Amino acid sequence: MVTLTAPETTAPEPVTDAPAVVDLADAPVRGLNQALHDAVDGQSWTVTNPGGKHSLAVGINADVVVTIEGHAGYYAAGMHQKGTVTVNGNAGVGLAENIMSGRVRVTGDASQSAAATGHGGLVVIDGNAGARCGISMKGVDIVVGGNIGHMSAFMAQAGRLVVCGDAGDALGDSIYEARIYVKGTVASLGADCIEKPLREEHLAELAELLAAAGRTDNPADFKRYGSARNLYHFHVDNSTAY
Amino acid sequence: MCGIAALQLRNPSLYPKMGSLLSSMLCQIVDRGPDSAGLAVYNTPGLVSPGTSTLSLLGRDQGMPTPAITEGVAGLLAGVLPADAGVSVQVVGDTTLVGAAVGTDLLVKAVTETLPAATVIGRGEHVAVMKSVGHPMEIAAEHGLEAMAGSQGLSHTRMATESAVTAGGSHPFSVADDLCLVHNGSFSNHATVRRDLKREGVVFDSENDTEVGARYVASRLQQGDTLEEALVNLGKVLDGFYTLVVTTADSMAVVRDPIACKPAIIAETEDYVAMASEYRALAALPGIDNARIFEPEPGKVYTWSL
Secondary structure, eight states: OOOOSOSOOOOSSOOOSOOEEEETTTSOHHHHHHHHHTOOTTOEEEEEOOTTOSSTTOSOOSSOEEEEESOBOTTTTTTOOSSEEEESSOBOTTTTTTOOSSEEEESSOBOTTTTTTOOSSEEEESSOBOTTTTTTOEEEEEEESSOBOTTTTTTOOEEEEEESSOBOSSBTTTOOSOEEEESSOBSOBOTTEEEEOOOHHHHHHHHHHHHHTTOOOOGGGOEEEEEOOOSSSOOGGGGGGO | OOEEEEEEESSGGGGGGHHHHHHHHHHTTGGGOBSEEEEEEESOBTTBOTTOEEEEEESSOTTSOGGGHHHHHHHHHHHHSOGGGOOEEEEETTEEEEEESSOHHHHHHHHHHHOTTOOEEEEESSEEEEEEESOHHHHHHHHTGGGOOOSEEEEEEEOOSSSOOOTTTSSOEEEETTEEEEEEEEESSHHHHHHHHHHTTOOOSOSOHHHHHHHHHHHHHHTTOOHHHHHHHHHHHOOEEEEEEEEOSSEEEEEEOTTOOSOOEEEEOSSEEEEESSGGGTTTSTTGGGSEEEOOOTTOOEEEEO
């Protein structure tokens, strides 16, 4: 079944009809994205045969529910503003890049730079995330069920990154702020990223994030990492280092 | 940016479909490198045959009138090779394939002596290498990839950065018997490594950075490294961005640089191992829904043997 036109758009209350189905074996990605841009709150969509195509469900600005049945390519759910996108499969480079709000979930693995520069919202990756997860994150919350690759949360400015597996090298390098929670091992910490005490308020926010991601991990099993704040200001002692 | 698609078939019943499967993968990486492309196919009936050395030569004229090329080249080579060498010459797309029942070194020597305009782009008993400038799918069609059988296939679409867009600068680089290497990325210290290899007596065909990687791997293999060891050593010597796929008569290897700047994804089933720059190139493979799909880790060498 191929449906490219948006479902009924005049209903004042949330639409409860069955999801519109877009089969990307036949329909173009551009048509899917245009239909999603034209959508109104309450609509839902199912995307079949994504075949790793790029830029699926990008720039959504309505409270819609989109389910992608299969693997997505680069920049899936990029610039996400509202609503929920679920990828029942893996996602390529730049998942939910620059997400502003709303929710994006991947049931498999995500490649490099997941949730890069995200300003808000929640990104859940049930499997592993590649390198540079949460690079330059600016307020997004990220929960990864598995491991994350190297240089994750590089230059992170705000938001929370929760890792239920292990973290690769140089975690949180040159971090400004943002709180990082890792349950497993950390291969190495980046410049100015240190382990910090896990206080009550951190256990509480971690419990909330894990619950939001549908996970049952015990918050007490995690360690917290964040900025030592030693790179905020120029130190004259370092003047000869450049 | 360049595109890579490679396929090693574990199940011989898929051999007849090698070309069509590789073609479907190649189609999805065209966007990554539309200026030129290359193919390497292993154990393809009609192109190579057991007990015979095959050289792949760039272009279809070899400095002589096109209609007469096959007889002309065969005659020249027969004049310098043993009488029982059984010289065969055929033109496939934009590539000339020369076969003879002699060692590859002797066949290369004969070609160099008799066809001074020829450029050898592939050599060995099992591999045929084809490359050209233009749209990758047109290149594949001209060479008849779709209909080719085989045990392994390697394809590359190039977006040239380090050297000119020429057929000779296309990948794969095949510089030792049945050895092919393709590269997405760029080596930053290739000039230094090239000088070092030249001092060891290695001769280069092009100014291309990837050829340095291929010559380095060939040199290490010649010195006794396994394929895995050669690629570990490459990581110590060559600096830059790279995802590499290297194939031999019976093996395939994948390695990414330690920073993992360039993409790679692998799908493994009982029937095949497939590697591509992007998942979409794997999406049409049979049984992909049940394949083990993963991204190779930075700096780790993966090898598979038939």
